[in-house]
Amino acid sequence: MSQPSLKQMLQIEQACDRFESACQLGDRPRIEDYQRQFPEIAGDLLKPLLTLEVDYRRQRGEKLLWGEYLSRFPQATELLTELLGPHLTATMVFEQITTLGLVSKVSLPALQQRIMVDSPTLSGEEWLTAFVSDNVLTALQAKRLSAGKGYTLTLEKFILLDKLGQGGMGTVWKARHRDTDEIVALKVLDPALTLRKEMVSRFRRESRLATLLKHPNIVATHRANRHGSHYFLVMEYIDGIDLASLLKAEGPVSVSTALKWVSQVADGLGCAHRLGIIHRDIKLANLLKDRSGTIKILDLGLARIDSDTGSHTCLTGTGDFMGTVDYISPEQAMSAKNADARSDIYSLGIVLWYLLLNRPAYEGKSITSRIIAHSDAPIPSLVAALASSERTQDPRLVAIDALFQRMVAKRPADRFQSMTEVIAALDVLNTGD
Numbered sequence: 001m002s003q004p005s006l007k008q009m010l011q012i013e014q015a016c017d018r019f020e021s022a023c024q025l026g027d028r029p030r031i032e033d034y035q036r037q038f039p040e041i042a043g044d045l046l047k048p049l050l051t052l053e054v055d056y057r058r059q060r061g062e063k064l065l066w067g068e069y070l071s072r073f074p075q076a077t078e079l080l081t082e083l084l085g086p087h088l089t090a091t092m093v094f095e096q097i098t099t100l101g102l103v104s105k106v107s108l109p110a111l112q113q114r115i116m117v118d119s120p121t122l123s124g125e126e127w128l129t130a131f132v133s134d135n136v137l138t139a140l141q142a143k144r145l146s147a148g149k150g151y152t153l154t155l156e157k158f159i160l161l162d163k164l165g166q167g168g169m170g171t172v173w174k175a176r177h178r179d180t181d182e183i184v185a186l187k188v189l190d191p192a193l194t195l196r197k198e199m200v201s202r203f204r205r206e207s208r209l210a211t212l213l214k215h216p217n218i219v220a221t222h223r224a225n226r227h228g229s230h231y232f233l234v235m236e237y238i239d240g241i242d243l244a245s246l247l248k249a250e251g252p253v254s255v256s257t258a259l260k261w262v263s264q265v266a267d268g269l270g271c272a273h274r275l276g277i278i279h280r281d282i283k284l285a286n287l288l289k290d291r292s293g294t295i296k297i298l299d300l301g302l303a304r305i306d307s308d309t310g311s312h313t314c315l316t317g318t319g320d321f322m323g324t325v326d327y328i329s330p331e332q333a334m335s336a337k338n339a340d341a342r343s344d345i346y347s348l349g350i351v352l353w354y355l356l357l358n359r360p361a362y363e364g365k366s367i368t369s370r371i372i373a374h375s376d377a378p379i380p381s382l383v384a385a386l387a388s389s390e391r392t393q394d395p396r397l398v399a400i401d402a403l404f405q406r407m408v409a410k411r412p413a414d415r416f417q418s419m420t421e422v423i424a425a426l427d428v429l430n431t432g433d
Helices: 006-024 031-037 039-059 066-072 077-084 090-100 105-118 124-133 139-146 191-195 197-212 243-250 255-274 330-334 341-357 367-376 397-407 419-430
Strands: 158-166 170-177 183-189 221-227 230-236 240-242 287-290 295-297 304-306
Touching (some): 039 077, 066 077, 158 183, 183 197, 197 230, 243 341, 255 295, 255 341, 255 397, 341 419
Antiparallel strands (some): 183 230
16 A cells, blocks of 8 residues: 555544544544545545544443444454454354353353354354343453453352452452352452562461351351462352442431341451451441341451460551551551450441441541541530431430440440440340330
């Protein structure tokens, strides 16, 4: 192909400027219209305009289908491969699904019949879209297959289904065991952290602690695994919602519900404390409500074990700030090493406040001001905070406020001294339901 003349180069530049301006305004200019407007440079316009279109559609989060572009520009397969990646055919999709074990072996013959015989003209991208709609694949799986990264969907004998969350130590995935079809949660240590011996040590220690905990109100950890350079925990998968999301969607709960949920958390923490394990990050986001209404404690990544001799093995680096500022006890804010069972009691008291009011116990414009408030500001009154609420009619409210005041006392010595004491006080209140 001959090089465009200076005049044609100026026309290409002007056309690209107009095309990009239209995209920036939210319009959807068509490349074909520009090619018809400038027939003498139609071929030279394709690459710059197609590159602009693909970039802007990606910025808008749109799905880019190979089949769509191939039908528009059948002569541009090399350019499309450069911009969109390799053309994903229906056969390639089926081969990847089979090789990776993304669906059960029993389902493969029907899937093959559907792809190869019933609708052989559909592209691989179109099949991925259809499979997500039909719940054959998850959106995560389709996205990675489309990007040529299907190999990242497997970890040992597990198939990744969805991303559940991400924390300081790694990522949590919903996954399926390839052989048993069991649905689990995998907590995978961030690969960058595996280069640090102290973080691998911390992960292994967390694993040992977590497998000790067997309680209906604690998310169970089945085992710890290593696959290549990946360290991960195999955990119970909870089909439910965390309490932070629940309150955001529905607002504060009733007094009776708050007491029942806090009692369940106290039972689970009591089990952990008896094993010398302190959670140190009790908050709504770390409490899950499953479909049966059971509350489960998750994320023991900040846990610490206390030996019978009173020596402490800290799972934080020196000087690390662990916990969440709106729930953290005054002593833990000073140093994570100061946190014992009474710090969990303090945080659970704040959880009770949140469940009833859906707002922080201590306001402040900065992290520092809120930390100081937890240490120095007067403890707020639940009775006063609920004064304008219908829940002031509950005859237990004064006693609940007294419970709260003691749980969140500034000095650990002024709080309940064990979760057993908290449970006993909650049992009395729950009998009045």
